[in-house]
Amino acid sequence: MTTTLISGGTVVSATGRVEADVLVDGERIVAVLQPGSELLGTDVATSVDRVVDATGKYVIPGGIDAHTHMQLPFGGTEASDTFESGTIAAAHGGTTSIIDFAVQTYGQRLEDGLAAWHEKAGGNCAIDYGFHQIVGDVNEASLEAMRKLPDEGVTSFKMFMAYPGVFYSDDAQILKAMQVSRDTGMLTMMHAENGPAIDVLAAQLVEQGKTDPYYHGIARAWEMEEEATHRAIMLAKLTGAPLYVVHVSAKQAVEQLAWARDKGQNVYGETCPQYLYLSLEDQLGAKSDEWGAFEGAKWVCSTPLRSRAEGHQDSMWQALRTNDLQMVSTDHCPFCMKDQKELGLGDFRKTPNGIGSIEHRMDLMYQGVVTGEITLERWVELTSTTPARMFGLYGRKGVIQPGADADIVVYDPNGHTSIGLEKTHHMNMDYSAWEGYEIDGKVDTVISRGRVVVEDDAFTGAAGHGQYLKRGLSQYLI
Numbered sequence: 001m002t003t004t005l006i007s008g009g010t011v012v013s014a015t016g017r018v019e020a021d022v023l024v025d026g027e028r029i030v031a032v033l034q035p036g037s038e039l040l041g042t043d044v045a046t047s048v049d050r051v052v053d054a055t056g057k058y059v060i061p062g063g064i065d066a067h068t069h070m071q072l073p074f075g076g077t078e079a080s081d082t083f084e085s086g087t088i089a090a091a092h093g094g095t096t097s098i099i100d101f102a103v104q105t106y107g108q109r110l111e112d113g114l115a116a117w118h119e120k121a122g123g124n125c126a127i128d129y130g131f132h133q134i135v136g137d138v139n140e141a142s143l144e145a146m147r148k149l150p151d152e153g154v155t156s157f158k159m160f161m162a163y164p165g166v167f168y169s170d171d172a173q174i175l176k177a178m179q180v181s182r183d184t185g186m187l188t189m190m191h192a193e194n195g196p197a198i199d200v201l202a203a204q205l206v207e208q209g210k211t212d213p214y215y216h217g218i219a220r221a222w223e224m225e226e227e228a229t230h231r232a233i234m235l236a237k238l239t240g241a242p243l244y245v246v247h248v249s250a251k252q253a254v255e256q257l258a259w260a261r262d263k264g265q266n267v268y269g270e271t272c273p274q275y276l277y278l279s280l281e282d283q284l285g286a287k288s289d290e291w292g293a294f295e296g297a298k299w300v301c302s303t304p305l306r307s308r309a310e311g312h313q314d315s316m317w318q319a320l321r322t323n324d325l326q327m328v329s330t331d332h333c334p335f336c337m338k339d340q341k342e343l344g345l346g347d348f349r350k351t352p353n354g355i356g357s358i359e360h361r362m363d364l365m366y367q368g369v370v371t372g373e374i375t376l377e378r379w380v381e382l383t384s385t386t387p388a389r390m391f392g393l394y395g396r397k398g399v400i401q402p403g404a405d406a407d408i409v410v411y412d413p414n415g416h417t418s419i420g421l422e423k424t425h426h427m428n429m430d431y432s433a434w435e436g437y438e439i440d441g442k443v444d445t446v447i448s449r450g451r452v453v454v455e456d457d458a459f460t461g462a463a464g465h466g467q468y469l470k471r472g473l474s475q476y477l478i
């Protein structure tokens with residue numbers, strides 16, 4: 001077993017910060033040595049196999065990205081990151097666990113969908129991974145199969161009020177699935193957009209010749225997100241299901257979540273970096289020699305980018321401060337422009353939906369610390385501790401304490417990261433949605449279950465090091 005001492009750094013948790021050394025034995029943290037500790041300054045440093053010097057740096061629990069889509073078949077193509085490339089990119093960015101979405105497609109047995117995801121991910125991940133289950137075909141058999149998911153370590157499932165004909169469930173199906181959620185304690189995750197109405201609006205725009213990517217965001221109006229969020233909340237209230245709304249982007253949707261939470265309902269929500277930093281106006285203004293206005297396809301995602309003039313981005317930051325939104329995931333769903341996004345040339349509806357950000361989430365959220373949007377502690381909470389608690393991993397993940405997995409990031413606040421510049425990212429994409437973003441901080445060293453997997457900007461881990469995470473029920477629920 002290798003012993004490692006991370007010495008001289010500031011250990012940051014969701015609740016505070018302390019100067020401390022962290023001792024790792026094998027895959028676990030065995031001690032956090034604070035000033036005054038008997039072991040501190042003794043021979044620990046000379047007796048360990050390896051010392052990581054964290055002087056002047058932050059030592060934080062590894063990031064947990066609870067919303068990723070590796071190899072997702074979608075929009076007539078497949079998300080371009082494999083479990084291998086996507087998790088290596090994640091490691092570079094200080095993320096040491098992902099929770100990806102296993103897919104049950106229409107007509108498929110739920111169990112087969114989950115098995116297919118184990119097949120894709122098993123032996124290929126560089127960091128630890130778990131699964132949520134997408135329920136794409138609610139019927140008696142799948143409702144029965146859902147009840148067995150917690151035994152498999154899958155304690156949350158996603159439903160779609162959007163994408164008719166693909167993943168869409170109607171209200172009756174959602175109600176039945178939520179009854180399973182109530183009975184089992186599994187978290188219902190909701191893509192809350194009124195898909196049937198959006199599809200009508202999108203078709204009308206295309207008929208008027210409005211085919212550029214920008215119109216994707218016009219069709220997916222915030223009213224469609226607010227309405228669906230409210231409907232999901234009411235169905236959850238009626239059934240007693242705990243609800244987690246994914247990729248929230250509209251300030252009116254946040255207002256719905258806050259309203260339900262103030263009434264004591266078990267309702268939670270995440271947003272994503274794209275809804276904090278990017279806007280519909282950016283998408284409208286995006287033009288390039290190569291793609292013209294189709295450049296905007298780089299940012300076609302659902303929910304869509306929202307208007308800055310309407311204040312959605314400010315509202316997301318505020319909700320992260322006030323805990324009306326509890327965490328930040330990426331919704332990492334990358335596609336290349338060539339052969340993938342370009343399917344939408346001439347008709348925005350055919351553009352595969354998704355943005356790749358898994359490598360940049362920790363940096364982008366740290367920039368929120370630099371600009372004063374969130375505190376250092378809230379950064380850790382939003383990106384690691386709450387995802388662990390929300391999805392039944394806390395204690396093992398999301399915290400630096402004896403007994404926890406040694407998933408640790410040494411982060412340098414004096415470093416600098418130029419995101420997307422010179423295509424230096426490790427995601428399998430031929431562009432960056434974050435080209436030109438400058439971060440006043442830098443991932444220094446990344447440790448996954450005791451193994452240094454990134455140092456000096458180089459990946460030193462291995463595909464296959466990552467293990468499947470059997471998750472417990474959400475630790476937010478009584």
Ligand code: URP
Nearest residue numbers: 301302303331333353354
């Ligand atoms: O645009 C997105 N979000 N693509 C991934 C699928 C989803 O809805 O999460």
Ligand code: ZN
Nearest residue numbers: 191246247302
């Ligand atoms: Zn979604």
Ligand code: ZN
Nearest residue numbers: 067069331333
């Ligand atoms: Zn998603």
